[in-house]
Amino acid sequence: MQQLTLNKKNLFKMKLICLLVPMALLSACKSVGPDYERPQLAVPSQYSEQADQAQSKVSSTWWTAYQDQLLNDLVSKALQSNTDIKLAVARVEEADALAREIGAATLPQVDLNAGANRSRVTELGGNPVTTNPRNDYKAELGTSFEIDFWGKLRRAKESVRAQILSSQYAKDTVALSLSGLVATNYLTLRSLDSQITLTQESMKSREASLGLTKRRLEGGVASALDVYQAEVASANLSAQLAELTRQRALSLHQLATLTGDLSLNIASADIQALPVPPTPPAGLPSRLLEARPDVAQAEQQMIAANANIGVAKAALYPTISLTAGLGGESLELGDILKSAARIWTGGVSLYLPIFDSGKLNSKVDQASAKQKQALASYEGAIQTAFKEVNDALVDLRQNTEREDALNKSQIAAKKALDVSENRYKSGYSAYLDVLDAQRVYNDSALSYVQSRQARLAATVSLFKALGGGWQAEVQSQAK
Numbered sequence: 001m002q003q004l005t006l007n008k009k010n011l012f013k014m015k016l017i018c019l020l021v022p023m024a025l026l027s028a029c030k031s032v033g034p035d036y037e038r039p040q041l042a043v044p045s046q047y048s049e050q051a052d053q054a055q056s057k058v059s060s061t062w063w064t065a066y067q068d069q070l071l072n073d074l075v076s077k078a079l080q081s082n083t084d085i086k087l088a089v090a091r092v093e094e095a096d097a098l099a100r101e102i103g104a105a106t107l108p109q110v111d112l113n114a115g116a117n118r119s120r121v122t123e124l125g126g127n128p129v130t131t132n133p134r135n136d137y138k139a140e141l142g143t144s145f146e147i148d149f150w151g152k153l154r155r156a157k158e159s160v161r162a163q164i165l166s167s168q169y170a171k172d173t174v175a176l177s178l179s180g181l182v183a184t185n186y187l188t189l190r191s192l193d194s195q196i197t198l199t200q201e202s203m204k205s206r207e208a209s210l211g212l213t214k215r216r217l218e219g220g221v222a223s224a225l226d227v228y229q230a231e232v233a234s235a236n237l238s239a240q241l242a243e244l245t246r247q248r249a250l251s252l253h254q255l256a257t258l259t260g261d262l263s264l265n266i267a268s269a270d271i272q273a274l275p276v277p278p279t280p281p282a283g284l285p286s287r288l289l290e291a292r293p294d295v296a297q298a299e300q301q302m303i304a305a306n307a308n309i310g311v312a313k314a315a316l317y318p319t320i321s322l323t324a325g326l327g328g329e330s331l332e333l334g335d336i337l338k339s340a341a342r343i344w345t346g347g348v349s350l351y352l353p354i355f356d357s358g359k360l361n362s363k364v365d366q367a368s369a370k371q372k373q374a375l376a377s378y379e380g381a382i383q384t385a386f387k388e389v390n391d392a393l394v395d396l397r398q399n400t401e402r403e404d405a406l407n408k409s410q411i412a413a414k415k416a417l418d419v420s421e422n423r424y425k426s427g428y429s430a431y432l433d434v435l436d437a438q439r440v441y442n443d444s445a446l447s448y449v450q451s452r453q454a455r456l457a458a459t460v461s462l463f464k465a466l467g468g469g470w471q472a473e474v475q476s477q478a479k
Helices: 008-027 062-066 069-081 083-104 152-218 224-259 286-291 293-314 359-426 431-465
Strands: 109-119 134-147 319-330 342-351
Touching: 062 069, 062 152, 062 431, 069 083, 069 152, 069 224, 083 152, 134 342, 152 224, 152 293, 152 431, 224 431, 286 293, 286 359, 293 359, 359 431
Parallel strands: none
Antiparallel strands: 109 134, 134 319, 319 342
């Protein structure tokens, strides 16, 4: 029977394998630090404010519900050219680059170390030299790898992944806020267009009344007081028109800034041409809050903070690294690749902090405190979101009722104005009645337009509060 013997080289390989196998098994162990679990918050399943029942399906591109191509173009332009969006995109790119950096730390790093030097040493020393001066050429590939026993690198990757998602949700939050600002300013612009049109029509009516009073004064039927009152009313409308025109210009400038198109020019149009988007269904579930990017961003920040606790705790345990090197060294450059010039190293290093006056433990406490802060921010984001949805729902409902009431008011005011003008022309009433009827109709007509704007703006706020839209579940019909 032939006896197998192990030479020193085979013995070294076996020892190395015996060392690496338990290290690999330990590296697959559970990471230190708490695993993330979404906190259970006491949030009602439905909102306290409910809308009328409506079966509807709204896209995340919620602004298209207003069926206005110009608005669609303005939002698209803002999402591409706005400086806040560009800043958010750059932050996403930064987070992605950080993730690649952290991911690279989990893989071995290979370095090339090469050099050449010429030196002269003493010939009278304890070790006589045969060549003086002499050259020394060296080239070596080296690698080092930290074994992730305690999950420090895995926790770091978990944290940076959450940071990437957080930055992406931050960009979505900016985009949602930006599209809401564009839509709101656009509605304001259209409201001002309608108010300007109404004011111009009222001015024509009052100028006609002024001409009538002047003719009646010449005919001895009216007094100079009627003429002066008509002039005051006409001048007040001119001032009102100037103010509305100023507000429209400012609103247009704001849209130009939001879209990044400083030469933006928008023609006048009537706000009544915009349809009211579908109302949300009754019993709107509060789980839709998860669609809000700011809520998702707050949760990812909490996940990152939770993982950082594991990173801090792993620093309390030993750090074990593997190192290796392979290369050549010779006196002549042409000999550096020969087997006799070959050099290699291999080793294991261990680092364990023994006494640091509580420095590492304080870092764990800091990470835990930051996790508590992130948790509080997440809870605050949920509560704020729930409030904003309820506020938007009540605004939408009350502004709808207000618009209906003001529509009846302007219709009645217009009828009263027609009656007062006819009575004045027939000599049955004083001109003061006409002025009062004109003022009431002007105010009620403007209020109706403003209520229409407020109702549409409430739908914008609801879309934003719900994270961009909602999807109503179609109720199955009983057969």
